[in-house]
Amino acid sequence: MILEILKSNNAKILRHDEKVTVALIPNDKLRTTSELLFKAGCYYATGAGVDERLLGVGFSVYHIFNCEAEGRYIIIKAVASNLRIPSITPIISGANWAEREVMDMLGIFFDEHPEPLRLILPDDWPEGVYPLRKDFHYNERPPRVEFKQKREKKPGVIEVPVGPYHPALHEPEVFELCVKGEEIVGAVYRGFHVHRGMEKLAEGRMTINQIPFLAERICGICGYTHNCAYVQAIEDAAKIEVPERALYIRTILLELERVHSHMLWLGVAFHLLGFESGFMHTWRIRETFMDLAELLTGNRKTYGMNLIGGVRRDIDENKKKRLLEILDKTKKDIREIFDNATQMRELINRMKGIGVLSKKEGREIGVVGPTARGSDIDTDVRRDHPYAAYGDLEFKVPVYKDGDVLSRFLVRYEEVLESIWLIEQALDQLPPGDILNEDYELPEYTICVGATEAPRGEDVHFAIMGEGNRVYRWHPRAPTYNNLPAVPIMLKGEKLADAPIIIASIDPCFSCTDHIVIVDGEKVYRCSLDNYLGGL
Amino acid sequence: MSIIFIAVNLAFALIISPLIDGFERKIRARLQNRQGPSILQTWWDLIKLFKRPTIEPQDSVKPLYKLAPYITFTSILTAYLIIPTLLPASTNFIGDLIVVVYLLGLATLCFVIGAFSSGNAYAQIGSNRDVSLFMSEELLLAFIVGTIAVIGKSLSLDRLFPLPFRISSVLALLLLFLVIYVASTRLPFDIAEAEPEIIEGPLIEYSGKHLGLLKYSIFLKRLLLYSLLLDFIIPIQNPIRLICYLIGTIILSVIYSTFEAYYGRFRIDQAIEILKRASIVALIVWMIAIVGW
Numbered sequence: 001m002i003l004e005i006l007k008s009n010n011a012k013i014l015r016h017d018e019k020v021t022v023a024l025i026p027n028d029k030l031r032t033t034s035e036l037l038f039k040a041g042c043y044y045a046t047g048a049g050v051d052e053r054l055l056g057v058g059f060s061v062y063h064i065f066n067c068e069a070e071g072r073y074i075i076i077k078a079v080a081s082n083l084r085i086p087s088i089t090p091i092i093s094g095a096n097w098a099e100r101e102v103m104d105m106l107g108i109f110f111d112e113h114p115e116p117l118r119l120i121l122p123d124d125w126p127e128g129v130y131p132l133r134k135d136f137h138y139n140e141r142p143p144r145v146e147f148k149q150k151r152e153k154k155p156g157v158i159e160v161p162v163g164p165y166h167p168a169l170h171e172p173e174v175f176e177l178c179v180k181g182e183e184i185v186g187a188v189y190r191g192f193h194v195h196r197g198m199e200k201l202a203e204g205r206m207t208i209n210q211i212p213f214l215a216e217r218i219c220g221i222c223g224y225t226h227n228c229a230y231v232q233a234i235e236d237a238a239k240i241e242v243p244e245r246a247l248y249i250r251t252i253l254l255e256l257e258r259v260h261s262h263m264l265w266l267g268v269a270f271h272l273l274g275f276e277s278g279f280m281h282t283w284r285i286r287e288t289f290m291d292l293a294e295l296l297t298g299n300r301k302t303y304g305m306n307l308i309g310g311v312r313r314d315i316d317e318n319k320k321k322r323l324l325e326i327l328d329k330t331k332k333d334i335r336e337i338f339d340n341a342t343q344m345r346e347l348i349n350r351m352k353g354i355g356v357l358s359k360k361e362g363r364e365i366g367v368v369g370p371t372a373r374g375s376d377i378d379t380d381v382r383r384d385h386p387y388a389a390y391g392d393l394e395f396k397v398p399v400y401k402d403g404d405v406l407s408r409f410l411v412r413y414e415e416v417l418e419s420i421w422l423i424e425q426a427l428d429q430l431p432p433g434d435i436l437n438e439d440y441e442l443p444e445y446t447i448c449v450g451a452t453e454a455p456r457g458e459d460v461h462f463a464i465m466g467e468g469n470r471v472y473r474w475h476p477r478a479p480t481y482n483n484l485p486a487v488p489i490m491l492k493g494e495k496l497a498d499a500p501i502i503i504a505s506i507d508p509c510f511s512c513t514d515h516i517v518i519v520d521g522e523k524v525y526r527c528s529l530d531n532y533l534g535g536l
Numbered sequence: 537m538s539i540i541f542i543a544v545n546l547a548f549a550l551i552i553s554p555l556i557d558g559f560e561r562k563i564r565a566r567l568q569n570r571q572g573p574s575i576l577q578t579w580w581d582l583i584k585l586f587k588r589p590t591i592e593p594q595d596s597v598k599p600l601y602k603l604a605p606y607i608t609f610t611s612i613l614t615a616y617l618i619i620p621t622l623l624p625a626s627t628n629f630i631g632d633l634i635v636v637v638y639l640l641g642l643a644t645l646c647f648v649i650g651a652f653s654s655g656n657a658y659a660q661i662g663s664n665r666d667v668s669l670f671m672s673e674e675l676l677l678a679f680i681v682g683t684i685a686v687i688g689k690s691l692s693l694d695r696l697f698p699l700p701f702r703i704s705s706v707l708a709l710l711l712l713f714l715v716i717y718v719a720s721t722r723l724p725f726d727i728a729e730a731e732p733e734i735i736e737g738p739l740i741e742y743s744g745k746h747l748g749l750l751k752y753s754i755f756l757k758r759l760l761l762y763s764l765l766l767d768f769i770i771p772i773q774n775p776i777r778l779i780c781y782l783i784g785t786i787i788l789s790v791i792y793s794t795f796e797a798y799y800g801r802f803r804i805d806q807a808i809e810i811l812k813r814a815s816i817v818a819l820i821v822w823m824i825a826i827v828g829w
Contacts, residue, residue: 181664275801276564276723280569350801
């Protein structure tokens with residue numbers, strides 16, 4: 001069906017196999033194709049621009065769609081003519097940020113884009129300098145330009161900034177809330193304050209097997225899943241057979257990470273609702289999972305376990321036994337605290353019916369993960385695009401219909417228990433054998449995509465292999481990138497008192513989202529980056 | 537003699553009220569599976585604040601902003617002259633019950649005015665909430681004062697301590713117990729200062745000495761309200777009153793901090809709804825008192 005849509009629009013199929021379809025679409029058919037794909041149930045995952053002048057093509061844009069029904073990713077490629085390309089944002093609002101990102105980073109202009117404003121580059125970045133073009137060196141630093149901020153005051157409303165320093169959100173981002181009395185009448189998100197230039201760094205300076213460690217540092221909470229997504233993309237391109245045992249070990253670690261991340265979120269949610277005891281006890285239990293990660297990988301966080309073709313450490317019988325013992329104990333602890341919490345009426349009342357995101361709006365924006373599953377969108381990469389060992393294991397995907405904060409809370413709570421069940425299954429079925437396959441050849445200029453279900457939703461890593469152990473282009477997309485545009489919708493019409501819990505309800509991870517370009521202060525950049533690379 | 541006693545009472549309140557907060561912090565920490573800071577920590581915090589420089593925000597109405605903490609502090613301190621704490625001594629006059637209520641009101645009012653004059657959006661939202669909470673709390677308090685005055689047939693506190701043991705007096709004291717909980721800005725009623733929502737609301741712009749004074753007033757107010765409740769219960773001429781009083785204070789702080797540890801924060805509308813219902817109950821209690829039960 002998808003193939004028919006593509007073919008009827010004069011697409012040239014570049015790659016078509018079980019997991020991925022890549023097609024080159026003529027510019028005039030781009031919009032109709034995207035619309036047909038969206039209507040066929042494929043939601044917009046992400047988009048990436050590539051400077052392909054070295055390959056003799058020019059500038060091109062890749063739109064990546066997640067087709068759950070067929071269990072494949074569809075990548076449609078379009079080549080910009082004279083640096084212009086039709087925008088698909090008027091049809092799929094989820095493409096808004098991705099297209100603006102390409103505009104900022106590569107200087108490709110999208111015709112008829114509804115708000116062609118800067119998204120990622122800071123206000124003091126000069127015009128006409130595009131960091132992701134190949135002729136921009138990775139440690140080049142353009143001069144600052146002066147800028148004037150224009151702000152209009154609206155009468156009758158108080159503007160309340162939530163961030164960049166706010167005790168509820170410990171990361172640099174701003175939600176500007178317009179408040180009348182206690183009611184929020186409008187909300188604007190301003191983000192991308194902390195850019196780390198990871199894409200450029202990976203393309204300019206790192207080899208294929210170094211990038212997993214960089215990818216893991218995209219996030220301080222769900223780093224391993226980024227690492228997995230990248231590794232899977234490369235394995236997909238090079239058609240590497242990963243040993244079964246390695247896949248199972250990856251699954252165990254991914255689920256361990258999900259439990260710790262969800263426990264962290266649940267604790268934060270309690271804290272934001274003022275239920276401090278719940279917060280403290282949840283984080284006490286989370287500590288156990290950090291210890292388990294240390295037992296398996298040597299690190300509490302940032303496991304550093306993956307290489308292309310497998311994992312670096314094995315799980316022996318001793319560790320397996322201890323893992324199962326500790327899991328058994330903590331399961332009871334988790335149940336106890338959440339049974340108590342869900343019986344607290346005033347806690348539940350503060351989450352019920354608040355921050356509602358409807359299914360339709362969610363689909364248009366392309367929300368992922370627990371945010372989507374709380375809004376009756378039945379999506380889960382683990383089930384729809386099986387990776388690691390998920391194909392062999394049995395698990396439930398909790399879906400709630402109300403679309404409010406409580407639904408997202410309950411989805412996460414159920415997922416914690418499902419994850420523990422998954423770890424137990426994976427440990428039980430752990431197959432014997434090798435853990436690393438180093439016998440592979442890397443192809444050149446292959447388009448590939450890797451996706452994992454991070455604790456916050458679908459992680460998509462798009463990559464094009466380069467020459468000699470390098471990547472030509474690597475574009476990671478964190479789940480919060482897709483979830484954040486939904487927050488202003490959830491906030492509208494709610495009480496100010498509920499704003500922190502609504503913002504937190506998507507489990508935002510701003511550092512994941514803001515990974516794009518090098519704009520750090522000189523000193524910070526020099527010492528931290530050089531030390532880091534020296535260590536590799 | 538009486539003046540010396542009152543001075544002792546004041547000194548007791550000034551020294552002990554931060555210690556009580558330190559004690560409550562310890563209890564909450566133990567309930568939350570934490571070690572918790574030392575009982576003296578609140579004192580160290582206050583001393584540190586008094587050493588720090590104070591900064592006035594640019595947009596503030598400076599005279600009001602600077603004056604507010606002092607008036608808040610002194611009005612609470614004045615109430616200590618009327619309500620006996622450690623020793624059974626106080627300045628009494630007809631209608632002092634009403635004066636206490638007004639002094640507490642004055643403290644809240646100054647707190648709010650200071651916050652409003654700081655010009656900060658969070659502070660304004662916080663004071664908005666504070667005022668709406670105060671209004672609904674005041675209604676409840678008015679009914680309780682009415683009930684107590686009817687039971688004791690007086691508006692002078694020395695005639696009211698202790699209240700005679702009757703159904704209506706027990707109910708009135710239970711309601712007073714609730715009002716004290718609300719008035720001492722604790723979870724789930726710390727809506728005006730909600731840290732994750734509006735960053736301590738009214739206190740956001742205050743720093744140094746001013747912040748210290750406002751925090752100190754909150755601790756003093758809590759002890760004052762404890763004393764008020766205990767005075768209604770413990771017979772004033774009892775030889776072991778002092779011991780009863782100290783034990784009572786500890787029991788009250790244990791109960792209050794346990795409640796605080798196990799509650800999430802209310803939204804302002806939920807809190808007002810609860811106080812409204814309590815006011816209706818208070819009205820019924822007042823009628824019971826009039827009947828003479």
